[in-house]
Amino acid sequence: xxxxxxxxxxxxxxxxxxxxxxxxxxxxxxxxxxxxxxxxxxxxxxxxxxxxxxxxxxxxxxxxxxxxxxxxxxxxxxxxxxxxxxxxxxxxxxxxxxxxxxxxxxxxxxxxxxxxxxxxxxxxxxxxxxxxxxxxxxxxxxxxxxxxxxxxxxxxxxxxxxxxxxxxxxxxxxxxxxxxxxxxxxxxxxxxxxxxxxxxxxxxxxxxxxxxxxxxxxxxxxxxxxxxxxxxxxxxxxxxxxxxxxxxxxxxxxxxxxxxxxxxxxxxxxxxxxxxxxxxxxxxxxxxxxxxxxxxxxxxxxxxxxxxxxxxxxxxxxxxxxxxxxxxxxxxxxxxxxxxxxxxxxxxxxxxxxxxxxxxxxxxxxxxxxxxxxxxxxxxxxxxxxxxxxxxxxxxxxxxxxxxxxxxxxxxxxxxxxxxxxxxxxxxxxxxxxxxxxxxxxxxx
Numbered sequence: 001x002x003x004x005x006x007x008x009x010x011x012x013x014x015x016x017x018x019x020x021x022x023x024x025x026x027x028x029x030x031x032x033x034x035x036x037x038x039x040x041x042x043x044x045x046x047x048x049x050x051x052x053x054x055x056x057x058x059x060x061x062x063x064x065x066x067x068x069x070x071x072x073x074x075x076x077x078x079x080x081x082x083x084x085x086x087x088x089x090x091x092x093x094x095x096x097x098x099x100x101x102x103x104x105x106x107x108x109x110x111x112x113x114x115x116x117x118x119x120x121x122x123x124x125x126x127x128x129x130x131x132x133x134x135x136x137x138x139x140x141x142x143x144x145x146x147x148x149x150x151x152x153x154x155x156x157x158x159x160x161x162x163x164x165x166x167x168x169x170x171x172x173x174x175x176x177x178x179x180x181x182x183x184x185x186x187x188x189x190x191x192x193x194x195x196x197x198x199x200x201x202x203x204x205x206x207x208x209x210x211x212x213x214x215x216x217x218x219x220x221x222x223x224x225x226x227x228x229x230x231x232x233x234x235x236x237x238x239x240x241x242x243x244x245x246x247x248x249x250x251x252x253x254x255x256x257x258x259x260x261x262x263x264x265x266x267x268x269x270x271x272x273x274x275x276x277x278x279x280x281x282x283x284x285x286x287x288x289x290x291x292x293x294x295x296x297x298x299x300x301x302x303x304x305x306x307x308x309x310x311x312x313x314x315x316x317x318x319x320x321x322x323x324x325x326x327x328x329x330x331x332x333x334x335x336x337x338x339x340x341x342x343x344x345x346x347x348x349x350x351x352x353x354x355x356x357x358x359x360x361x362x363x364x365x366x367x368x369x370x371x372x373x374x375x376x377x378x379x380x381x382x383x384x385x386x387x388x389x390x391x392x393x394x395x396x397x398x399x400x401x402x403x404x405x406x407x408x409x410x411x412x413x414x415x416x417x418x419x420x421x422x423x424x425x426x427x428x429x430x431x432x433x434x435x436x437x438x439x440x441x442x443x444x445x
Contacts, residue, residue: 011369012064012306013316013317014175015116015299016320016324017324020128020324020327020328022362023086024083025035025210026084026327026331027081027084027085027234027331027335027416028331028334028335029082029116030077030081030084030335031334031339031416032302032336032338032401032443033337034077034338034342034412036153036340037073037077038074038342038343038405038409039345039346041065041066041069041070041376041405042074042346042349042401042436044065044069044298044349045062045065045401046349046353046399047399048062048065049062049138049353049389049394052389053115059393062393063290063397064367064396065401065407066397066400066401066404067131067400067404070401070404070405070408071404071408072280072437074405074408074409075156075310075408077412077415078408078412078415079372081085081415082277082414082415085416085419086384086419089380091286091288092283092285092286092288092291093280093282093283093286093291094279094283094291094295094298095279096276096279105158106287111298111301122277124422131307133319146210148150149206149210149212150210150213153210153213153422154207154209154422155204156207156210157203157207158201159206160203160206160207161203163200164198164199164202164203167198167199168195168198168199168203171194171198176194177191177194177195178190178191178194178195181226184396185390185392185393185395185396186348186392187285187401188395188396188399189399189440190390190401190434191438192396192399192403193265193436194433196403197403197432197433197436200407200428200429200432201429204425204428204429205429207422207425208426208429210376211422211425212218212426215253218285218286219287220255220256220291220423221256221257221260221285221287222257222287222289222290223255223256224255224256224257224258224292225293226318226322228249228253228257228258228261229293229311229313229314229315229318230301230311230312231248231249231252231253232245232249232311233308233309233311233312233332234245234308235248235249235306235317236306236307236308236311239303239306242274242305242307243265243274244298246261246264246265247261247262247263247265248267250262255298255409260284262280263281264277264278264281266279273299274298274301275298275302276377278297278298279294279298281294282294282295287320292317293314293318295316296313296314297311297314326407329417332416332417333417335413335416336413336416338419339409339413339416340409340413340431342409343405343409343431344434346405347402347406347434347435347438349404350398350401351438351442352441354394354395354439354442355442356440357403358389358391358394358395358398362423399435400440402432402435402438403432403435406428406431406432406434407428407431407432408430409422409427409431410424410425410426410427410428410430410432411425411427411428412424413427414426414427414428
């Protein structure tokens with residue numbers, strides 16, 4: 001039986017490695033595809049501009065390319081990647097009672113008061129306790145808003161989205177935000193900054209900061225998981241019970257997991273069952289990888305207090321997961337670099353077109369309208385080739401194209417890295433900012 005289970009374990013680990021290898025190879029292929037697909041709108045814009053210079057008006061096609069084709073290519077590629085990139089199974093939560101969804105022992109908070117809610121209907125005393133606990137949690141949120149948003153990063157949207165709308169309304173009321181196409185064309189950078197960049201910064205920066213803080217604090221607990229499981233196995237192999245082994249490891253180790261082991265040991269000493277304490281510890285961090293390990297250990301300790309072999313297997317599985325994670329980060333880093341370089345290439349081409357072409361055409365138009373005699377005739381002859389080009393419209397569309405592409409490229413890079421759209425928020429801040437700074441610099445060239 002032991003050999004059978006060992007074979008199953010080895011087969012599972014081999015399958016996990018092979019599956020990740022296949023996924024990463026496919027992502028590399030998609031990275032090359034994205035480089036080609038994302039440059040297609042750029043080439044189309046250049047062709048349409050040249051056709052406009054020759055007297056054929058292609059304004060609607062330009063609008064369609066910038067505001068429809070670029071978003072469609074980005075969203076389509078994101079959907080394509082999602083068919084290959086697999087989310088980690090499970091939500092990371094364990095149940096105190098198997099099959100009972102209401103028994104999930106989540107960390108108490110403003111929207112889930114924990115065990116208090118189970119006894120709320122049992123009398124006036126419990127109702128008062130529930131009310132006091134709710135008041136206590138509300139006060140804690142108002143006095144520690146940073147801690148609350150660290151636990152729930154998405155809740156920042158409840159404040160930042162209304163704040164962005166208020167700022168936008170004030171800008172419109174004061175005339176700082178253009179409300180017509182001619183006004184936007186006259187100053188596309190300032191107008192786009194008010195309509196797009198300012199709301200983007202207000203909404204995305206707090207979300208990115210608190211989400212990164214949340215992830216780092218939660219992942220600290222699994223940084224030493226493999227080593228601590230090995231220590232638990234060694235301690236348990238000497239004859240100590242699982243609880244005694246946990247206490248020994250907590251006293252001889254450092255780090256976040258050792259702190260949680262000390263808390264877990266104290267809970268059991270005060271009357272909590274070891275299984276419930278393990279479930280509460282897991283649900284505090286709700287990491288799927290940690291949940292699988294905790295469930296394995298909690299099930300094994302119900303059958304015996306000597307589970308050294310189980311702990312060793314859990315340590316091996318955790319080490320395999322560490323290896324897979326390192327390889328995934330290394331391989332996907334190259335895909336992210338490809339996306340970034342593709343975007344920077346598009347940005348550079350757009351900047352060159354603007355500085356070396358559109359600005360020169362605008363200067364010739366100024367000479368043609370302001371000059372006189374032979375000078376005016378020469379300038380008019382030079383402008384006859386591009387007389388139909390709306391320079392302001394082209395400047396606006398070029399800037400909007402790189403802005404839209406930057407936001408989409410940011411979310412694609414984040415999703416490829418972590419299979420989570422929210423992971424792309426930080427990239428969706430940085431890339432459009434590069435476009436903004438580049439456009440501002442080109443205006444002063």
